Amino acid sequence: MTDEWHATACNLCYVNCGILAKLDETGRVIEKIKGDREHPVSRGYTCNKAARINFYQNGRDRLTSPLRRRDDGTFEEIDWDTAIVEVAQGFRAIQEQYGGDKMLYYGGGGQGNHLGGSYARSVGPAVGASYSSNALAQEKTGLAWMNGRMLGGSWHGDFDHCDVALIIGKNPWQSNGMQRARIHMRDIGRDPERTLIVLDPRRTETAERADIHVALKPGTDVWCISAILGRLVQTDRIATDWLDEHATGYERLIEQLAEVPVEEYAAFAGVPIEQIDAVADALSGTNRIAVAEDLGIEMSPHSTLCSYLNILIFLLTGAYGVEGGVYLVTGITGGFILDGGAGTSDDDGYEVAGPRTPVTGARIVQGLVPCNSIPEEILTDHPDRFRAMLIESANPLHSLADTSRFREAMEALEHVVVIDVAMTETAKMADYVLPASSQYEKFEATFFPMEFPENFFHLRRPLMDPLPGTLPEAEIHARLVEALGVFEPGELDDLKAAAENGLDAYAAAMLPKIMDAKINTYLPYVLYRTLGPSLPHGAADAASLWGLCQHLAMKLPDHVRAAGHEGDGPALGNALFQAILDSPSGVIILKGEVGDATQWRRPDGKVNLMVGEMSDEFAKLGDFELPGSSDEFPLVLAAGERRSYTANTIIRDPAWMKSNNPVSLTIHPVDAGKFGVADASIARLVTKRGEALVQVEFDDRMLEGTISLPNGQGMTYPDGMGAEPRTGVYLNELTDLEDRDPFVGTPWHKHVRARLERVSA
Numbered sequence: 219m220t221d222e223w224h225a226t227a228c229n230l231c232y233v234n235c236g237i238l239a240k241l242d243e244t245g246r247v248i249e250k251i252k253g254d255r256e257h258p259v260s261r262g263y264t265c266n267k268a269a270r271i272n273f274y275q276n277g278r279d280r281l282t283s284p285l286r287r288r289d290d291g292t293f294e295e296i297d298w299d300t301a302i303v304e305v306a307q308g309f310r311a312i313q314e315q316y317g318g319d320k321m322l323y324y325g326g327g328g329q330g331n332h333l334g335g336s337y338a339r340s341v342g343p344a345v346g347a348s349y350s351s352n353a354l355a356q357e358k359t360g361l362a363w364m365n366g367r368m369l370g371g372s373w374h375g376d377f378d379h380c381d382v383a384l385i386i387g388k389n390p391w392q393s394n395g396m397q398r399a400r401i402h403m404r405d406i407g408r409d410p411e412r413t414l415i416v417l418d419p420r421r422t423e424t425a426e427r428a429d430i431h432v433a434l435k436p437g438t439d440v441w442c443i444s445a446i447l448g449r450l451v452q453t454d455r456i457a458t459d460w461l462d463e464h465a466t467g468y469e470r471l472i473e474q475l476a477e478v479p480v481e482e483y484a485a486f487a488g489v490p491i492e493q494i495d496a497v498a499d500a501l502s503g504t505n506r507i508a509v510a511e512d513l514g515i516e517m518s519p520h521s522t523l524c525s526y527l528n529i530l531i532f533l534l535t536g537a538y539g540v541e542g543g544v545y546l547v548t549g550i551t552g553g554f555i556l557d558g559g560a561g562t563s564d565d566d567g568y569e570v571a572g573p574r575t576p577v578t579g580a581r582i583v584q585g586l587v588p589c590n591s592i593p594e595e596i597l598t599d600h601p602d603r604f605r606a607m608l609i610e611s612a613n614p615l616h617s618l619a620d621t622s623r624f625r626e627a628m629e630a631l632e633h634v635v636v637i638d639v640a641m642t643e644t645a646k647m648a649d650y651v652l653p654a655s656s657q658y659e660k661f662e663a664t665f666f667p668m669e670f671p672e673n674f675f676h677l678r679r680p681l682m683d684p685l686p687g688t689l690p691e692a693e694i695h696a697r698l699v700e701a702l703g704v705f706e707p708g709e710l711d712d713l714k715a716a717a718e719n720g721l722d723a724y725a726a727a728m729l730p731k732i733m734d735a736k737i738n739t740y741l742p743y744v745l746y747r748t749l750g751p752s753l754p755h756g757a758a759d760a761a762s763l764w765g766l767c768q769h770l771a772m773k774l775p776d777h778v779r780a781a782g783h784e785g786d787g788p789a790l791g792n793a794l795f796q797a798i799l800d801s802p803s804g805v806i807i808l809k810g811e812v813g814d815a816t817q818w819r820r821p822d823g824k825v826n827l828m829v830g831e832m833s834d835e836f837a838k839l840g841d842f843e844l845p846g847s848s849d850e851f852p853l854v855l856a857a858g859e860r861r862s863y864t865a866n867t868i869i870r871d872p873a874w875m876k877s878n879n880p881v882s883l884t885i886h887p888v889d890a891g892k893f894g895v896a897d898a899s900i901a902r903l904v905t906k907r908g909e910a911l912v913q914v915e916f917d918d919r920m921l922e923g924t925i926s927l928p929n930g931q932g933m934t935y936p937d938g939m940g941a942e943p944r945t946g947v948y949l950n951e952l953t954d955l956e957d958r959d960p961f962v963g964t965p966w967h968k969h970v971r972a973r974l975e976r977v978s979a
């Protein structure tokens with residue numbers, strides 16, 4: 219092993235903790251990992267998973283050559299030049315035969331790699347395509363839609379300073395999802411002055427540390443939260459003065475909340491009224507309330523309504539734009555990750571018509587086609603159906619609901635191209651597979667940092683050279699743009715020459731052209747090919763960041779300067795970009811102030827509480843209808859629990875798991891008794907869509923009536939002896955496309971109706 223520690227980040231979940239890595243003598247194996255104290259936000263923190271990233275880096279099924287599918291379904295290796303030409307021609311042929319916009323782009327980055335995907339933005343326009351989607355459209359689009367309508371940006375709880383931490387449908391102890399999650403959960407839980415509240419049917423590791431664990435029945439969060447808000451309104455404990463000053467459209471809502479039958483709603487959610495009161499008491503004593511929500515509600519019935527109500531919690535208590543409360547985030551993209559697009563409403567609070575999908579007319583939020591709609595946009599004879607897909611850094615055949623429908627859809631497409639590091643379930647169905655260099659073999663970054671008032675950015679440097687045969691995405695996309703003949707030879711030579719004279723000269727040459735329609739459309743490509751080659755440290759892949767830095771310097775110059783970057787106009791953008799290039803452990807890019815203008819992004823500078831569609835939904839809660847209840851399937855399966863050794867499908871080798879049993883289905887012993895299944899026995903799990911064999915694991919932390927399986931299982935992996943056994947349950951063979959949110963189409967994976975059958979020995 220070499221003695222040197224190299225700064226990078228863990229890519230196993232979306233907080234991307236800074237880490238230091240040591241390599242072996244070959245320079246290709248990541249042998250040792252520790253937290254990076256220089257990282258401005260994670261400050262040395264990691265969870266148990268970071269130590270295992272070599273299983274990602276050196277998976278046995280890494281791809282090392284472009285592949286083309288033969289007629290018999292097997293693949294042959296082809297060289298890069300052939301691959302690029304044929305892939306580009308395939309998309310061009312679709313465009314010419316069926317008209318533009320028949321290609322759907324899917325993915326563009328997983329938990330920690332968004333730099334490569336930024337260059338894909340240049341490929342779509344070259345073949346007349348504009349539709350895209352990714353995993354956010356199966357979890358966060360309901361939230362994003364509400365963010366746009368109510369706040370104008372995406373928000374984040376200030377868990378550093380809060381008095382009350384409210385965690386709804388999330389288990390940060392295992393899933394993190396916020397910086398230094400375990401430290402926060404432990405400290406808030408222990409501190410007698412602070413209150414940790416967890417809404418989760420299961421007594422999770424986080425719930426175990428909570429002051430108040432509300433073990434509500436699955437899918438009933440909207441009733442529980444309505445009861446809490448109802449109690450606050452009915453006892454005059456909302457922040458009326460704050461609302462008068464900062465909010466619009468709350469009158470109808472307050473009337474509705476005044477009418478909520480609190481006891482009845484609590485009872486329906488299975489929550490003792492004393493607990494509703496305890497939560498209401500905690501929330502009314504302070505405006506330092508940090509809120510976090512996640513899949514437990516975003517992948518359950520009423521998910522969009524629940525996100526709406528969660529936002530109301532911090533608005534009705536005035537816990538917004540204040541220290542210890544909830545902030546709108548800033549970031550390298552200006553904070554637009556989940557702002558819901560324009561999010562405009564008419565005078566009655568209903569959405570002004572926005573973009574829709576071409577076949578079924580499903581709502582497109584944040585520019586993303588709902589994942590559950592994708593098969594329906596393909597499996598039809600509608601003339602505008604998608605005919606091709608470009609899939610990058612995602613494994614939708616595994617991760618999207620209803621695998622068999624998605625498989626049918628992939629088969630119906632005429633041209634499918636997958637860019638990945640490994641031979642995934644999705645790649646196995648592609649016409650062409652293009653091998654990418656791994657996240658530790660190229661410059662990489664995530665666009666997720668969700669901090670305020672200080673926001674950081676971490677451009678990670680490669681730990682090693684690309685695996686032979688692979689290319690970074692920036693190069694793959696650039697070659698595709700070139701194969702499609704977008705620019706004439708020499709057309710960009712002046713920009714390239716300017717770049718050789720430094721960032722100032724480049725800015726002087728580039729900025730006057732940036733609004734030129736062609737340059738603007740293909741900006742990531744142009745930056746990569748003109749600025750990229752001149753960048754220090756070989757950081758060509760980072761060129762697209764220059765555009766984002768210039769944008770930030772224009773939009774939030776005071777914040778950039780407050781973070782320590784100097785200059786005005788383009789010089790400020792350049793200083794920021796240079797700082798990013800020169801900071802291998804990450805750097806603070808923006809520094810705002812609590813309550814400043816970035817927190818008030820709607821046109822009138824206020825937050826809006828009136829969302830017509832949600833108001834109508836809210837009015838229906840009195841019917842107590844929980845979709846999907848049935849006697850045939852009495853159990854509620856959480857199909858995809860984050861455990862200590864799960865990481866979506868980033869790591870495919872099951873040997874990475876130290877403690878997780880990939881087939882273990884947790885169940886309360888009382889339920890197990892009802893179904894006659896013994897601890898550790900094999901049982902058959904049945905849903906309306908499929909069945910699977912599981913191993914029963916008694917767990918009295920489960921709420922009766924609920925069962926749970928780990929996420930990211932069911933993959934095949936070469937065993938080194940010629941076979942490719944499958945490990946664990948392939949969850950989406952059990953889920954149904956139809957079970958989804960009526961507004962944004964997000965699936966109900968945490969609420970899958972199921973039953974268990976004994977398997978005779």
Ligand SMILES: Nc1nc2c(c(=O)[nH]1)N[C@H]1C(S)=C(S)[C@@H](COP(=O)(O)OP(=O)(O)OC[C@H]3O[C@@H](n4cnc5c(=O)[nH]c(N)nc54)[C@H](O)[C@@H]3O)O[C@H]1N2
Pocket residue numbers: 230231232357386387388389390392393394395417418419420422435436437438439512513514515518856858859860861862863864865866929930968969
């Ligand atoms: N270890 C690990 N960490 C990860 C990931 C991973 O694969 N592994 N993936 C990352 C990704 S992509 C994401 S999106 C996040 C997801 O992070 P989380 O959302 O925290 O993960 P889950 O375990 O899917 O679900 C959260 C909780 O929802 C609860 N739940 C189920 N039904 C309900 C309900 O009706 N109401 C409420 N209130 N709760 C309910 C479950 O019991 C569970 O504890 O994790 C990230 N972090």
Ligand SMILES: Nc1nc2c(c(=O)[nH]1)N[C@H]1C(S)=C(S)[C@@H](COP(=O)(O)OP(=O)(O)OC[C@H]3O[C@@H](n4cnc5c(=O)[nH]c(N)nc54)[C@H](O)[C@@H]3O)O[C@H]1N2
Pocket residue numbers: 328329331334352353354356357513610611612613614616617618619637638639640642654655656657691857858859865866867868929949950953967
């Ligand atoms: N039933 C059920 N389904 C779920 C969930 C659930 O809880 N239950 N969770 C959902 C959630 S929240 C999410 S976010 C999705 C995640 O699902 P996806 O978005 O499909 O993401 P991953 O499974 O993480 O797949 C990431 C892919 O990127 C590849 N990759 C890694 N590094 C690179 C790289 O540098 N370049 C390229 N080109 N490729 C790379 C990996 O090999 C892998 O194939 O799953 C969803 N699916």
Ligand code: SF4
Pocket residue numbers: 228229230231232233234235263264265266267268394395
């Ligand atoms: S919280 Fe754990 S899995 Fe997530 S980035 Fe940090 S070390 Fe990796």
Ligand SMILES: [Mo]
Pocket residue numbers: 353357
């Ligand atoms: Mo996710």
